[in-house]
Amino acid sequence: MAVENRYSLNPAVEPVIFQRSARPARLKAKSGKKSLRWPHLLVIFISLVLFFLGVAQVYYYVITCEEFRIKRVEVNSPSPELQQRVENYLLSRNLGNILICNLDYLRLNLTALPGVKEARLEKVLPSTLRVEIFPRTPRIYVRRGLYFLVDEEGKVLSQAAEVEEGSFPVLEDEDYFNRSYQEKVRLACQVLSGVEPGVRALIRRLVLKKDLRLEVELAGDPVRLILSPENFSERLNYYLANREAWAQLFGPLEYVDLRIEGRAYVKPLELAAGNSRGAKKEVS
Secondary structure (H helix, E strand, C coil), X not given: CCCCCCCCCCXXXXXXXXXXXXXXXXXXXXCCCCCCCHHHHHHHHHHHHHHHHHHHHHHHHHHXXXXXXXXXXXXXXXXXXXXXXXXXXXXXXXXXXXXCCCHHHHHHHHHXXXXXXXXXXEEECCCEXXXXXXXXXXXXXXXXXXXXXXXXXXXXXXXXXXXXXXXXXXXXXXXXXXXXXXXXXXXHHHHHHCCCHHHHCCEEEEEECCCCCEEEEECCEEEEEEECCCCHHHHHHHHHHHHHHHHHHHCCEEEEECCCCCCEEEEECCCCCCCCCCCCEEEC
16 A cells, blocks of 8 residues: 655755854964063074174184285386386385275276376285286377377376477467367377378477367478368378479478368468568469
8 A cells, every 4th residue: 555755855944044152252372383582582682792793803803814914016017117106106005904905996096197097906815916007108298388298088197398309299279278178189199190100200299270270390391281180191191292392393381281182272481581472372
């Protein structure tokens, strides 16, 4: 006989309602870590003090140790005179400990010496300082009251009241070098560097005018040459190749203007007392 089941196999599930407990919840502290107490902090502090005291003692020993005091200076330079000057300068100073010797400061002082262009310094432990000196190269005399021998940067190497015959050319400026001194010296050195050594030895004086033209005076030649910085060497060689022919053609000359390519303007001197100066003439 069949029996009917009147009860549902899947009874309805009522929703769960969340309700906070009336008692306050207790916070759980993390376990496993211990806080530092004052004895631990005291030990750490004392350890740090002892460490830094030890470092200070080692540092003081190193900088005062006689073994690391600079006792020997080696100077090398192509110029024996400059080498001796640098050696005397270094030996007159207390260079102190090699480990704390300031090479940048020492290099700055060495390059301030006349004639020194560059200085390279090297520490060789335990007590040697090695110095290599590169001298400045004299290029030209600059006349500013006295005669100052300078390099291509205008740095003064020496000075003299008079210039010896056959030495470097003399540069004069119509504006007395009140402006653009280094640029003018650099320009003069640039034009001279393009001239052959034999021809350069003939140049006695360069006068820089305000319009940047150059008046050139040659040894044993009274003629004033007027040149421009451009094609200076070529135009100077052109004059040397033709000056005897022009002297035979026009007689003694006052000046020759060679600033224009392919042309030369010559002006003869007064040939006799009472005669007017000759007019400027063009030759090619």
